[in-house]
Amino acid sequence: MESEIGRGRTGVVYRAKDLRLDRTLVVKLLAPELGRNETFRRRFVHDIRIAAAIDHPHIVPIFEVGEADGLLYIAMRYIAALNLREILDQYGALSVTGAIRIAGQVASALDSAHAHGVxxxxxxxxxxxVARSADEDRPQYAYLTDFGIDIRTLTENFTCTGPFAGTLDYVAPEQISGQPVNRATDLYALACVVYEAIAGDPVFPREEDTALMRAHKRNEPPPLSQRLPGITAHVDDVMRTALAKAPDDRYGSCLEFTEELRAAVGGPEVLPT
Known part of the structure; x- marks a missing residue:
């Protein structure tokens, strides 16, 4: 283990050295309380093994999952890149084209995972x-990471306070209600990410968690056209569908959403890979 490079609601991420193969990788140690929950432990190992079998260019490859000294860990490929949270915090909102490009790549990864039942x-x-691509025509290359960490188990069994606290800005209404999650849940979260990447602020800016959860469940998303000049009513319609309260009212896939958004913007085709 060489250095800490991040921490979030589920654990701490380290840059590490694989001594057997002499390569740099990322190791995520999960919060100790998660490892003590047997239900979470079984589901975590099962889901990670399935996720590790998904071969997709926009999913960070998983090398190993295991336990050491009572701590669950995941070893993954090291990618020299900023995450989108860091980019938005440091540089502000993306261009609409840039946001759709990244969203299309993430949508492709999600649809592939959903096809595998993940x-x-x-x-x-x-x-x-978000890394730089060698292709000058496609300068941004997105990778999706952190598969297999079941947010339902976390929110049902542990408080969201302390060093592993996370944000509720991207949680779908059905997750808040404790209902089963599916691909429509990921689509809602992706739409929240796209909204923030374009607008510069979350869909529902709230200071209190209770108010934020209430907004996800009850409030209609503020139209992007009210925040940015040049955004059309068609774009608002696409976002409204992707952020529908009922999962069945959303698009059938993540790529369908990003393709509809690209068409609504009227820009050049944005391919997922």
Missing amino acids: VHGDVSPGNIL
Whole structure:
């Protein structure tokens, strides 16, 4: 273990050295309280093994999952990149084209995971890495990470306070209600990420968690056209569908959402890979 490079609601991330193969990788140690929950432990190992089998260019490869001294860990490929949370905090909102480009790549990764029966459950800017591409025509290359950490178990069994606290800005209404999550849940979260990437602020800016959860469950998303000049009513319609309260009212896939958004913006085709 060489240095800490981040921490979030579920654990601490380190840059590490694989002594057997002499390569740099990322190791995430999960919060100790998660490892003590047997239900979470079984589901975590099961989901990570399935996620590790997904071969997709926009999903961070998982090398190993295990336990050491009572701590669950995941070893993943090291990617020299900022996550989208860091980019938004440092540089502000993205261009609409840039946001859609990244969203299309993440949507492709999510649809691939859903085809394998895997729901991410925690799509957020902090779980999207954005690296520079060697292709000058496609300068941003996105990777989705943190599959297999079940947010339902976390919120049902532990408080969201302390060093592993996370944001509720991207949580779908059905997650808040404790209902089963599916691909529509990830789509809602992706739409929240896209909204913030374009607007510069979350869909529902709230200081209190209770008020934020209430807004996700009851409030209609403020139209992007009210925040940014040049955004059309068609874009507002697309975002409204993606952020629908009922999962069945959303788009059928994440790529369908990003393709509809691209068409609404009227820009050049944004391919997912």
